[in-house]
Amino acid sequence: MFPRHGTWNDRAVPTVYVTRPLPAPGTEPLRAAGMTVVQHEPDGPPSRAELRANLAQADALLCLLTEQVDDDLLASGDRLRVVANLAVGYDNVDVAAAARRGVVVTNTPDVLTEATADLAWAAMLAACRHVVTGDRLVRSGGWAGWSPTQLIGRPVHGRTLGIVGLGKIGTAVARRATGFSMRVLYHSRSRHEAEVEVGGRWAPLEQLLSESDVVSLHAPLTPSTHHLIDGAALRRMKPSAVLVNTARGPLVDEAALVTALRDGEIAAAALDVYEREPAVTAGLAGLDNVVLLPHLGSATDEARRGMVELACANVVAVLAGRPPLTPVT
Secondary structure, three states: OOOOOOOOOOOOOOEEEEOOOOOOOOOHHHHHOOOEEEEOOOOOOOOHHHHHHHHOOOOEEEEOOOOOEOHHHHOOOOOOOEEEEOOOOOOOEOHHHHHHOOOEEEOOOOOOHHHHHHHHHHHHHHHHOOHHHHHHHHHOOOOOOOOOOOOOOOOOOOOEEEEEOOOHHHHHHHHHHHHHOOEEEEEOOOOOOHHHHHOEEEOOHHHHHHHOOEEEEOOOOOOOOOOOEOHHHHHHOOOOOEEEEOOOHHHEOHHHHHHHHHHOOOOEEEEOOOOEOOEOOOOOOOOOOEEEOOOOOOOOHHHHHHHHHHHHHHHHHHHOOOOOOOEOO
């Protein structure tokens, strides 16, 4: 349980429990600040028992979305002062329970905005233009040459892009639509000042779904957005429409999505996140009209470095008695 990065016997300095090996710069910023680092070494989430045992000895927790930091787990952390979530979203952390215990919760906004927006566009274009299916065809040796009827997709240029959630990532996705001469609709709880920047127009969700050729999800996961895209929402979309989700898996009712894709209620989908990640709902993987990605939204060297540096900086700040850089409340 106690890997080579440190042991709980190092009590002269604060101890940070890190739940996964990190990309560069790794835990070096923490060690450079004189902290003891105990790190879960396998590249997979720690068990609940390991989390509980290590949290009991930690002053700080640096975790991922895969760790459910709820009230029960927080009860194990008598020494705990900060939870640094290596993500923009923090629906895996019970923020209210942390606040009751005087524990600061931080996230890593901004540094992954452009990388995730790029990935959303990559997924969108792949789904619209049969990129993955075409790649499989060529690799399998089944391609017999150019054909005027082969893998005919859907155009993006000049069409309507619907953005659900015009936060920083949604705004970045909408901004890219200018180069494709797209009309941009967006839906959020209220009108957003960024609509002027991206040339977008607020619309009720029902209208956005019915008029958009591509619907791209960028809303946070909350009780009100869980299964925001359900069977009824999918039936409101055009039969030629494409759904893209690079936000949170449970925004989409995946069982309903399988039905919609199989029955032609929508043309295609591209998913980078899943309802019960890393599990994929039965039926999705067997469909040719869905692109399935392994949660790659922030997977660039620049974005991941920025996330690690910001998470570590939040830990160092809080344990030094300073305000966190990016608190979630």
